[in-house]
Amino acid sequence: MSEIKQLLENNRKWSETTRRQNPEFFESLAKQQKPRYLWIGCSDSRVPANQIVDLPPGDVFVHRNVANLVVHTDFNCLSVLQYAVDVLKVEHIIVCGHYGCGGVDAAIEEQHLGLIGNWLGHIRDIAKQYEGELSPLNAKQKSDRLCEINVLEQAKNVRHNAIVVNALARGQKLHIHSWIYSLDNGLIKDLQSKTNES
Ligand SMILES: [Zn+2]
Structure with missing residues (x-):
């Protein structure tokens, strides 16, 4: 077959x-679908949203892209965010990255990968912003830490987005979580969970 x-x-x-x-x-x-969670994760085939949190179809609204980025001009991601918050009224937005992310590593190594290099420019900008913290680290530590920082920065982009700001202003219940998944043991670490503070 x-x-x-x-x-x-x-x-x-x-x-x-x-x-x-x-x-x-x-x-x-x-x-109908009435998911309580919006998942923003990496496209990496090893990090399937429903499976790693053991939820059946219908429970998670999912957006995945390379390196789980939330870019203010990305209408794909913003449409998902708007629909999830305004229409589906999810209660939790989970930004889940993972250690060993190929997108993050490619950004560190400044590999020339064509079109995707532009996408990864967002991570290179974050790496520059955190250069002081990252530069003393060895390659593995740097990759791990940048994967974590990237999740926190993308969750910040979620929190600062007008869709979320407006939802919180009208009193909608919304929790934003920054998670990172380990390919080594299948476990998720909660880096930060926030409601409306920035
Ligand atoms: Zn990845």
């Missing part, structure tokens, strides 16, 4: 098993 046919076969089996365990599952999900 070809690789792609195998995926479709996997899907058929998954659908069958899910329905066997909960006959109403698809019917109730099809009517």
Whole structure:
């Protein structure tokens, strides 16, 4: 069986098993989605949102891009943020990065990667801003710390965005979390959780 046919076969089996365990599952999900969480994570195939927090379909609204960036001019990310906050009324926004992020490492090494180099420029800017803290560190420490700082900076971008500022101003419940995932042991570390302070 070809690789792609195998995926479709996997899907058929998954659908069958899910329905066997909960006959109403698809019917109730099809009517509406009411996720409590917005996940902004890295596209890295090793950091799948639902799976690492063990949540089923329907619970997490997901946006992923290379190095989990929240860029003020990125209409893709902003549309997701706006829909999640204003329409779905999620209660938690989780920015989740991960150690060993290829995007962060490429930004440190200043590799020339074509178009994506422009995207990673946002991380290079952060690295410059934190040069004093990062420069004494060895390569591994520097990568780990920049992965953490990047998450905190992206969560700050979420907090300072007008969509979130307006939601908090009208009293909407919204918690913003900065998480980092370890590829080595599958564990998430909570770097910071905030509500409305900057
Ligand atoms: Zn990554």
